[in-house]
Amino acid sequence: MTPxxxxxxxxxTLPGASGAVNILAGVNLSVAKAxxxxxxxxxxxxxxxxxxxxxxxxxxxxxxVRCDGTPIQGPPDGVVTxxxxxxxxxxxxxxxxxxxxxxxxxxxxxxxxDERVDEALTMVGLLERADEYPWRLSGGMQxxxxxxxxxxxxxRVLLMDEPFGALDxxxxxxxxxxxxxxxxxxxxxxxxxxxxxxxxxxxxxxxxVLNGSPADIGLTLDIPLPRPRHxxxxxxxxxxxxxxxxxxxxxxxxxxxxxxx
Amino acid sequence: MKAKKERGGTPIRxxxxxxxxxxxxxxxxxxxxxxxxxPSTWIDGIQPLIDADKLLxxxxxxxxxxxxxxxxxxxxxxxxxxxxxASRSVDRALSPSLEFLRALPAASLVPVAALVLGYxxxxxxxxxxxxxxWPILLTCRTARRTLSPVLLDTPRTLGLSTWHRTTKILxxxxxxAVLLGVRVAAPLALIxxxxxxxxxxxxxxxxxxxxxxxxxxxxxxxxxxxxxxxLGFAVNWIVTRAETSVSRRMRGTV
Ligand SMILES: Nc1ncnc2c1ncn2[C@@H]1O[C@H](COP(=O)(O)OP(=O)(O)OP(=O)(O)O)[C@@H](O)[C@H]1O
Ligand SMILES: [Mg+2]
Numbered sequence: 323m324t325p326x327x328x329x330x331x332x333x334x335t336l337p338g339a340s341g342a343v344n345i346l347a348g349v350n351l352s353v354a355k356a357x358x359x360x361x362x363x364x365x366x367x368x369x370x371x372x373x374x375x376x377x378x379x380x381x382x383x384x385x386x387v388r389c390d391g392t393p394i395q396g397p398p399d400g401v402v403t404x405x406x407x408x409x410x411x412x413x414x415x416x417x418x419x420x421x422x423x424x425x426x427x428x429x430x431x432x433x434x435x436d437e438r439v440d441e442a443l444t445m446v447g448l449l450e451r452a453d454e455y456p457w458r459l460s461g462g463m464q465x466x467x468x469x470x471x472x473x474x475x476x477x478r479v480l481l482m483d484e485p486f487g488a489l490d491x492x493x494x495x496x497x498x499x500x501x502x503x504x505x506x507x508x509x510x511x512x513x514x515x516x517x518x519x520x521x522x523x524x525x526x527x528x529x530x531v532l533n534g535s536p537a538d539i540g541l542t543l544d545i546p547l548p549r550p551r552h553x554x555x556x557x558x559x560x561x562x563x564x565x566x567x568x569x570x571x572x573x574x575x576x577x578x579x580x581x582x583x
Numbered sequence: 584m585k586a587k588k589e590r591g592g593t594p595i596r597x598x599x600x601x602x603x604x605x606x607x608x609x610x611x612x613x614x615x616x617x618x619x620x621x622p623s624t625w626i627d628g629i630q631p632l633i634d635a636d637k638l639l640x641x642x643x644x645x646x647x648x649x650x651x652x653x654x655x656x657x658x659x660x661x662x663x664x665x666x667x668x669a670s671r672s673v674d675r676a677l678s679p680s681l682e683f684l685r686a687l688p689a690a691s692l693v694p695v696a697a698l699v700l701g702y703x704x705x706x707x708x709x710x711x712x713x714x715x716x717w718p719i720l721l722t723c724r725t726a727r728r729t730l731s732p733v734l735l736d737t738p739r740t741l742g743l744s745t746w747h748r749t750t751k752i753l754x755x756x757x758x759x760a761v762l763l764g765v766r767v768a769a770p771l772a773l774i775x776x777x778x779x780x781x782x783x784x785x786x787x788x789x790x791x792x793x794x795x796x797x798x799x800x801x802x803x804x805x806x807x808x809x810x811x812x813x814l815g816f817a818v819n820w821i822v823t824r825a826e827t828s829v830s831r832r833m834r835g836t837v
Contacts, residue, residue, distance in 0.1 A: 374736075377740055378739075378740075379739060396739070397739050397740050397742065401740070402740050402741065403740040405733050405736065405737070407731070410734050411734065413734075413751075413752070413755070414833065414834060415755050415832060415833045424737075424738070424741055424743075424751070425741035425742065425743070428743065428744070471741070475741060475742075
């Protein structure tokens with residue numbers, strides 16, 4: 323079966339202050355349909371860069387990126403990125419409702435568009451703020467607007483860059499569960515960047531750790547925890563704790579020693 | 584509410600010293616003075632122009648040159664500024680030429696423009712458009728250069744067409760910068776319009792001013808000057824208000 327989205331021998335070089343910098347080298351990743359894959363890594367390891375390449379927003383310097391078997395040039399249809407920098411991704415001159423409609427307003431009629439927008443806003447719990455401007459919302463709410471905007475397009479592949487990084491623990495947990503639910507209903511393929519180990523283990527079918535400079539995939543770990551997962555009971559399972567332990571180790575933490583930065 | 588009130592009050596209160604000056608002038612001025620005729624004589628001074636049906640057409644000519652020139656400058660500055668700001672290499676390649684053209688004094692364009700286009704409205708337009716373009720071009724270039732990459736990635740990942748990317752994202756995002764440039768360019772355009780008219784005597788308020796001066800009609804000169812001043816004040820007030828309210832809406836800061 324062809325993977326939904328994949329890269330082979332991916333290499334990315336970006337211009338730096340003192341010449342070109344090799345950010346990613348020899349990255350191989352292949353994500354199957356309806357799979358949930360998390361990308362973990364320390365800050366600056368190249369997670370955003372990898373996601374931008376997968377989303378067709380940044381051309382690869384070397385190697386190949388494919389979506390449904392065809393090499394990509396630019397963002398493929400149905401592959402939508404949710405950006406880390408939500409504040410700059412929302413249009414301040416549009417209300418929440420019109421922001422969410424941005425991706426669908428050109429191809430859908432008014433009735434269907436409104437229906438989809440309402441549906442997406444309900445999913446992220448922001449329907450009652452639909453007529454507000456995004457800059458009047460909290461950071462977490464703005465990120466939810468961005469997620470709603472992606473969901474409204476009914477994407478086949480959702481590329482999410484630390485989408486819950488700005489949220490409090492309660493909202494985060496509830497959105498994690500909503501995301502799982504959406505995924506099981508729609509069979510969306512999700513590539514999820516995070517630096518939160520618990521979140522990655524809890525949500526993923528598989529997780530990969532980016533490390534080194536230039537970065538490549540240091541650890542690939544299958545997460546065979548049963549679904550649906552539950553915030554309390556899943557996180558109490560012995561196998562969950564064991565997986566979590568291994569990821570922390572891969573990221574360079576040792577038991578009994580305080581974390582370094 | 585309070586801020587609004589203050590904004591509305593400032594221009595009127597700010598004009599008080601000017602009004603006081605005019606009142607003093609009126610009280611102590613000598614109606615027969617050839618250099619400083621008091622304000623009451625100014626209306627009589629421009630009366631012949633009104634009677635000859637020349638004043639309104641002159642104001643119309645000046646306004647037309649000004650508005651058209653500013654509109655062309657805005658379109659030109661916004662488009663070129665956006666293109667130049669979009670690419671580092673284009674920016675670097677064009678910057679020296681742009682700097683040179685910018686430093687060219689507007690007045691020095693008059694002989695060349697008059698030579699090529701004659702004493703016509705087109706000539707006036709050319710002389711007005713070039714200098715008025717710079718402020719708009721430069722603010723637009725900077726704004727395009729500093730536009731968040733995420734804002735540009737957003738319409739791409741959502742699959743918007745190039746046309747929609749331009750109309751729905753780029754245009755609204757750059758509008759405040761364009762208006763900021765217009766705010767600087769508008770008074771400049773008006774000054775240059777009047778200057779060209781005075782120098783070349785090609786119709787308009789400036790030409791009337793020049794003619795009045797040549798005929799030693801000092802009261803008429805002051806009368807026309809007042810009209811030009813009111814025009815400039817109105818232009819400034821309108822562009823400032825437009826710029827403030829639009830950028831507030833676009834940037835989302837109240
Ligand atoms: N546009 C760019 N031009 C040049 N270098 C860049 C650019 N964007 C990122 N980099 C560099 O690439 C490296 C990886 O950046 P990236 O944003 O992918 O990291 P990240 O893993 O997403 O970090 P974080 O967890 O902080 O978001 C960094 O060293 C950064 O300086
Ligand atoms: Mg990042």
